[in-house]
Each structure stands twice: as structure tokens, then as C-alpha cells.
Amino acid sequence: MSLQTISYSPINIGRWLVWLTFVALLILAPLLFSSGGSLSLLSLMGTIMIFALSYNMLLGQSGMLSFGHAVYSGLGAFFAIHAINLSASDSFYIPLSLVPLVGGIAGLTFGILFGYVTTKRSGTTFSMISLGIVELVFACSLMFPGFFGGEGGVSGNRVFGKALMGVSFGPQIQVYYLIAAWLFISTVAMFAISHTPLGRIANAVRDNPERAEFIGYDTQRVRYLMLILSGFFAGISGGLSAINFEIVSAENVSAARSGAVLLFTFIGGIGFFFGPLLGAIIGVLLTVMLSEITKAWLLYLGLFFILMVMYAPGGLASIIMMNFRLMANRLFIPLLPSMLKVTSAGLLVFFSVVMLIEMTYHLSLESAQGTTIQLFGAQIDTAQSSGWLIAAVAFIVGVAVFLRSRTSFMDAWDEANAEIERRIAGSGR
Amino acid sequence: MEFTVISLLNGLSYGLLLFMLSSGLTLIFSMMGVLNFAHASFYMMGAYLGFAISKTVGFWPALVLAPLIVGLAGAAVERIGLRAVHKHGHISELLFTFGLSYVMVELVQLIWGRAAVPYPIPAELDGPLFTLYALAFPMYRAFMMLVALLMLLVIWLLLTRTRIGLVIQAALTHPETVEALGHNVPRVFMLVFGGGCALAGLAGVIGGNAFVTEPAMAATVGSIIFVVVVVGGMGSLAGALLASILIGMIQTFAVALDWSVLSALAKVGLSVSPEFPVYRLLSITLAEVAPILPYMLLVLMLIFRPKGLLGTREG
Numbered sequence: 001m002s003l004q005t006i007s008y009s010p011i012n013i014g015r016w017l018v019w020l021t022f023v024a025l026l027i028l029a030p031l032l033f034s035s036g037g038s039l040s041l042l043s044l045m046g047t048i049m050i051f052a053l054s055y056n057m058l059l060g061q062s063g064m065l066s067f068g069h070a071v072y073s074g075l076g077a078f079f080a081i082h083a084i085n086l087s088a089s090d091s092f093y094i095p096l097s098l099v100p101l102v103g104g105i106a107g108l109t110f111g112i113l114f115g116y117v118t119t120k121r122s123g124t125t126f127s128m129i130s131l132g133i134v135e136l137v138f139a140c141s142l143m144f145p146g147f148f149g150g151e152g153g154v155s156g157n158r159v160f161g162k163a164l165m166g167v168s169f170g171p172q173i174q175v176y177y178l179i180a181a182w183l184f185i186s187t188v189a190m191f192a193i194s195h196t197p198l199g200r201i202a203n204a205v206r207d208n209p210e211r212a213e214f215i216g217y218d219t220q221r222v223r224y225l226m227l228i229l230s231g232f233f234a235g236i237s238g239g240l241s242a243i244n245f246e247i248v249s250a251e252n253v254s255a256a257r258s259g260a261v262l263l264f265t266f267i268g269g270i271g272f273f274f275g276p277l278l279g280a281i282i283g284v285l286l287t288v289m290l291s292e293i294t295k296a297w298l299l300y301l302g303l304f305f306i307l308m309v310m311y312a313p314g315g316l317a318s319i320i321m322m323n324f325r326l327m328a329n330r331l332f333i334p335l336l337p338s339m340l341k342v343t344s345a346g347l348l349v350f351f352s353v354v355m356l357i358e359m360t361y362h363l364s365l366e367s368a369q370g371t372t373i374q375l376f377g378a379q380i381d382t383a384q385s386s387g388w389l390i391a392a393v394a395f396i397v398g399v400a401v402f403l404r405s406r407t408s409f410m411d412a413w414d415e416a417n418a419e420i421e422r423r424i425a426g427s428g429r
Numbered sequence: 430m431e432f433t434v435i436s437l438l439n440g441l442s443y444g445l446l447l448f449m450l451s452s453g454l455t456l457i458f459s460m461m462g463v464l465n466f467a468h469a470s471f472y473m474m475g476a477y478l479g480f481a482i483s484k485t486v487g488f489w490p491a492l493v494l495a496p497l498i499v500g501l502a503g504a505a506v507e508r509i510g511l512r513a514v515h516k517h518g519h520i521s522e523l524l525f526t527f528g529l530s531y532v533m534v535e536l537v538q539l540i541w542g543r544a545a546v547p548y549p550i551p552a553e554l555d556g557p558l559f560t561l562y563a564l565a566f567p568m569y570r571a572f573m574m575l576v577a578l579l580m581l582l583v584i585w586l587l588l589t590r591t592r593i594g595l596v597i598q599a600a601l602t603h604p605e606t607v608e609a610l611g612h613n614v615p616r617v618f619m620l621v622f623g624g625g626c627a628l629a630g631l632a633g634v635i636g637g638n639a640f641v642t643e644p645a646m647a648a649t650v651g652s653i654i655f656v657v658v659v660v661g662g663m664g665s666l667a668g669a670l671l672a673s674i675l676i677g678m679i680q681t682f683a684v685a686l687d688w689s690v691l692s693a694l695a696k697v698g699l700s701v702s703p704e705f706p707v708y709r710l711l712s713i714t715l716a717e718v719a720p721i722l723p724y725m726l727l728v729l730m731l732i733f734r735p736k737g738l739l740g741t742r743e744g
Contacts, residue, residue: 262524305531306532357539360540361539364542
């Protein structure tokens with residue numbers, strides 16, 4: 001008598017739906033936002049999305065806070081631009097659509113090299129060493145102008161060889177679809193990695209390294225492998241950015257670039273796989289659009305980041321998912337009044353702070369161009385006290401209302417979430 | 430000879446300045462487990478406050494007032510910010526100080542502008558202390574060393590000879606026991622954080638006019654003091670002192686020497702033609718690699734002695 005096992009795995013409709021929506025969005029995005037500027041914005045977002053996802057393989061999945069992730073994407077970008085230039089001069093041939101792979105392999109190689117040193121330690125020390133490595137590479141990049149192009153960087157031309165079926169990668173739209181294709185492949189691959197035994201044990205190493213060692217895993221090795229894989233995807237994103245901008249400079253391997261991806265990833269949310277995607281969109285929008293509106297954009301970005309660290313450590317993704325969970329459990333509506341109160345008080349504080357910052361900036365940096373500024377559609381004279389008075393009163397009132405309404409909101413919020421926990425525990429019994 | 434003496438003194442004064450920064454960082458780290466990413470920003474804040482105060486009431490009041498204000502700001506940051514994120518763990522604390530470093534640089538630019546400010550050395554300290562053959566050693570450098578050494582003495586006396594120092598030392602290793610004995614450990618944390626920031630602020634006041642007071646100064650020195658702390662051994666004050674002086678010396682000597690592998694080869698009678706494949710690599714002078722030497726030291730240290738010079742723990 002033979003033993004028969006029956007296996008049954010249902011098609012996970014929800015997951016298919018999510019991935020198909022992702023594909024549809026990638027295809028439709030340039031049709032929805034069709035102006036020239038938004039196309040290059042979308043291309044930029046695509047490269048940053050891969051970068052942020054690869055960063056989250058370290059921070060979110062393995063608990064490694066790196067201040068130097070731009071090393072892998074930047075070096076990948078340098079190798080990619082040299083591959084493009086060599087292909088254009090016929091001394092070596094690789095089709096442009098595969099150039100990101102060159103970047104990826106470069107990122108992987110440097111991951112093997114630098115990761116050996118950085119992953120020897122974990123936690124805070126790892127962070128400090130990663131900062132040391134990025135400074136090292138940045139200083140080196142200025143020292144070897146032959147490869148890194150010195151201050152000006154290395155530029156190239158992505159249109160080389162014969163056009164295949166009319167695709168020459170000259171127009172931005174073709175570059176966008178190349179980026180979108182690589183984004184999709186990389187996202188699927190990174191999602192798959194997070195479900196492999198390695199990805200799972202990386203989570204264990206993040207949560208409790210001691211126990212991971214007790215069950216026989218070498219935590220250093222796990223960190224090392226995750227860093228190498230993450231370097232590979234960072235390199236791909238670097239290769240794509242080399243194709244997109246056709247120029248790579250020392251700024252690509254700088255600590256500033258590494259800090260930016262940390263900000264974006266964290267704001268998006270490190271606890272969920274899709275968080276970095278969200279963070280990349282918001283980060284690019286903030287960087288590109290906010291920097292056009294105001295000179296103080298980095299200050300806003302920093303303050304926003306600090307608020308997220310203090311009050312929403314799960315990032316925007318967790319805020320969205322928590323609210324969805326409330327809605328699914330029909331607990332959202334009762335919370336709405338207190339939530340609205342808190343949000344409106346928060347908005348009042350936000351507007352008054354923006355007003356104060358903009359007026360101060362104007363006084364200190366642009367006072368030569370007159371004393372009035374345009375803010376929220378109104379003319380404000382920074383030389384007169386009325387504007388300052390309005391901002392100060394709005395600030396004080398906003399903070400007072402916020403602090404008062406926050407306590408009751410937090411109580412209601414905690415109570416609702418505790419109720420959900422009880423329901424989950426109850427259904428599991 | 431005179432070059433060696435002057436460079437030695439310059440390196441020592443720079444190293445002691447680095448120690449003023451890294452000592453606070455190390456104390457905060459070993460006590461609270463918090464790596465204060467914004468530590469160099471407090472140094473910058475000290476320099477700008479020193480500039481602003483010395484413009485109105487003079488350098489000497491600024492030397493006292495600016496570190497005090499920076500220390501109060503640090504204590505406030507600990508009380509309002511860090512204590513709130515403490516429950517989310519060390520990564521969150523590090524992220525908080527990381528965000529703070531962004532905000533502080535922007536705030537400084539908001540108030541004092543993006544260019545460097547003219548922060549002069551006080552007139553009574555301007556000029557050479559002594560001249561050795563043709564090389565002069567500035568009086569201000571000697572003053573910096575004096576302040577740093579005084580500070581070292583005060584910290585040492587405070588930590589070993591006073592009651593609060595004993596509590597701090599005990600709280601470094603056994604915070605729960607200290608709390609059980611009735612001491613307010615969170616307040617001790619706030620004190621240490623504020624004190625560490627005040628030290629950074631003091632370094633800023635005396636370093637700001639010796640070097641340049643500009644918004645980028647925090648980033649320049651920030652990664653170096655991290656190297657100091659790792660090379661010296663995480664949490665070791667003596668190690669931080671040793672590493673500070675070592676790195677101060679390395680940086681001062683390297684920028685003045687134009688030795689390269691090529692010149693070394695020439696000395697033993699070998700000459701390399703420019704067609705040689707790694708000619709460019711061989712022709713790099715020590716002065717050119719000076720900026721990367723601290724980081725090279727960091728990497729080598731991690732490979733050969735991961736716990737640092739005087740560190741006690743690994744991992």
C-alpha cells in the first residue's frame with residue numbers, strides 16, 4: 001500500500017491582483033502623466049525605487065542601518081557608464097538593455113569586498129563603519145580622475161549601435177520602459193529573496209541575533225550575504241541612473257546620496273515590503289518639487305523625518321495599513337472625529353511653522369529682494385510684525401489644541417487596536 | 430627637524446581638539462548605547478554661537494556662554510526627543526540624531542547664511558608663540574592645547590573624585606543597580622548627554638576660529654570622530670584619546686609630505702616609466718591620500734583588531 005500525500009495550494013488571488021496592478025501602473029503611468037517633465041520624474045522614481053528596495057533589504061529585513069549604501073549604486077553607475085562608452089567606441093559590446101546588469105555585478109563585487117569588513121560588526125558599529133567606507137570611496141573618487149572623471153564626472157551617450165525594432169533608447173519614453181522593466185524584475189526578485197530561507201533567517205538575525213546563533217546560524221555570514229545581494233540590486237539601480245542621466249559624478253558615491261536613500265526608505269516604511277516604493281515616490285516628489293518652491297526644503301524633509309521617527313516609526317506604509325485594518329474591522333468611523341481634530345490641529349501647527357520658517361529664511365537670505373513674500377497665495381511683509389504675530393498665535397493655539405486632543409485620540413486609537421488584537425486572538429482559539 | 434617639531438605640535442593640538450569631540454561621543458555611547466550622529470552638529474553650533482557671542486560681548490564670555498547654551502540644547506534634545514524614541518530601540522535613537530543633524534545644519538543656514546562667517550582669533554592670542562628657524566608656531570594653537578588639557582583634567586577629576594562622577598561611572602555598567610539605589614538614572618543620562626554636547630560646543634568655540642566656521646564643518650569632522658571612536662575602541666575614553674592623537678598626527682604629517690611609492694623607488698635607484706600600467710597609482714603622494722588615511726586606518730583596524738585599540742568588547 002503506497003502512502004499518498006495530497007497537496008493543495010490555492011492560487012493566491014490577492015497576491016496576483018497586487019502584482020498585476022503593479023504591472024498595469026508601470027505601463028500606464030507615462031500615459032497618465034504625459035508631460036515631458038513628469039516622464040523624467042517617473043524614470044528617476046523608478047531608479048530610486050530599486051535603490052530604496054535594495055536598501056530595505058539591509059535596514060528593514062536584516063536590521064543593518066547603513067550610512068553608505070550609495071557606494072554600491074554609485075560604483076555600479078560608474079561601471080555602467082564605462083560599459084556604455086566602451087560599447088559606443090566598439091571596443092566591447094553589450095546591448096544597452098543589459099547595461100544595468102554590469103552595474104549590478106559591480107555592486108555585487110564591491111559588496112563582497114566591502115561587506116567583508118563592514119559586516120564583521122552589527123548594530124551601531126556597522127553604521128559607523130559604513131559611513132567610513134562611503135567617505136573612503138568618495139575621497140578615492142576624487143583621487144583617481146582617470147576612472148571617476150574628477151569633479152566633472154564621466155558622461156556618455158546611451159544611443160549606440162543599431163536600433164533594434166525601432167528602439168534606440170534615444171527618447172525618454174523608451175528609457176522609462178527599460179527602467180520599468182528592470183524595476184519589475186528587481187522587485188519580484190527582491191520579494192522572492194525575502195521569502196527564501198536566507199531572507200527569513202535574516203529577519204531572525206535582525207530580531208534576535210543571539211537566538212539565531214543558538215540554532216546554528218552564523219549571523220555575520222547572513223549579514224554578509226544580504227549585503228552582497230543588496231549591493232547587486234543597488235548596482236542595478238546605479239546602472240539605470242547612468243543610462244537615465246548619461247552622466248555619473250563623485251556625488252553618486254557620496255554620503256549625502258546614502259543619507260537620502262535612508263530618509264526615503266524610512267519615511268516610506270521599513271516594516272512592509274512596499275514601504276520603500278512609497279518612500280521613493282514621496283522622496284522624489286519632495287526633492288524635486290519642494291526644492292523648486294522653497295530653499296528650506298531640506299529643513300522640512302529633516303523635520304518630517306524626525307517626526308516620523310518619533311511618532312510613526314513604521315513609516316507611511318504602517319500608517320496606511322493600520323488605518324486599513326481599522327476600516328476592515330469597522331472601527332474606523334468611531335475614531336474619525338478625534339482623528340480629524342488632531343489632524344486639523346496638526347495642520348495649523350504645520351502652516352504656522354512653514355510661515356515662520358519661510359519668513360526667517362527670507363529675512364536672512366533674500367532680504368535684498370524686498371521684504372514681502374508670497375505664501376499660501378497671500379502677500380506677507382516680513383518687515384512688519386503682523387505676519388509674525390499671526391504665525392506665532394497660530395503656532396501656540398495649534399500646539400495647545402494638538403496636545404489636548406492628542407491624548408484622547410491616542411487613547412481611542414490604542415483601544416481600537418487592542419480590540420482588533422483581542423478579535424484576532426479570539427478567532428485563533 | 431623644525432618641521433617635525435612644528436608638525437608634532439600641530440598634530441597634537443588637532444588631535445586634542447578631536448578628543449574634545451570624541452570624549453563626549455564616547456561617554457554618551459558607553460552610557461546610553463546611543464550613537465549621537467548629531468554630535469558634530471553640536472560642535473558646529475558651538476562655533477556659530479561662539480562667533481555670534483564674541484561679536485557682541487567678546488571672545489572670553491563666549492568661551493563660557495556658548496558651551497553652556499549648547500549643553501542646555503543637548504539636554505533638551507535628550508529630554509524631549511531621545512527619551513521618547515528610546516522605547517523603539519537603538520536604531521531609532523540613531524535615526525533620530527541623524528535627522529537632527531539635517532535639521533541643525535539647515536537651522537544654522539537659516540540664521541547665519543550659507544557662506545562661512547568671519548570668526549576671528551582674539552587679538553591677544555593672535556601671533557606666533559615661538560619661531561623655530563623659519564617656522565612659527567601660533568599662540569592660538571597652544572591655547573587650544575591648554576583648553577583641551579584643562580578639560581581633560583576636569584573630566585578626569587569629575588569622573589573619579591566627585592559623587593556625581595561615581596554615579597555616572599556606576600551607571601555606565603550597572604544602570605539598574607544604580608536606579609535601585611535611588612539615583613535618578615534618566616536625569617544622569619540627560620546630564621551626560623548635555624555635558625557631552627557642551628564639550629563639543631567648547632571644541633566648536635575654540636576650533637571654529639582656528640579652522641573655518643561654515644555649515645559644512647559638521648560633516649567634515651563628523652565622520653572623522655566616528656573613526657576615532659571605532660579605532661579607539663567603542664566606549665573607551667583612553668582609547669578615544671589615543672586614537673584622536675594618532676589621527677591628528679597622521680593627518681597633519683601626511684598633508685605636508687609629498688612622498689610616493691615612485692619617490693621611494695627612486696631612492697633605491699629604480700625608475701619607472703610613465704607607460705608602466707600602475708604608474709598613476711605609484712605616483713600618488715602621501716599628501717594626496719591624506720584625506721583617506723583615517724578611513725584606511727579604520728578598515729585595517731577592523732580586519733586585524735576588531736575591538737579597537739583599547740576596546741574591551743567586540744560585536
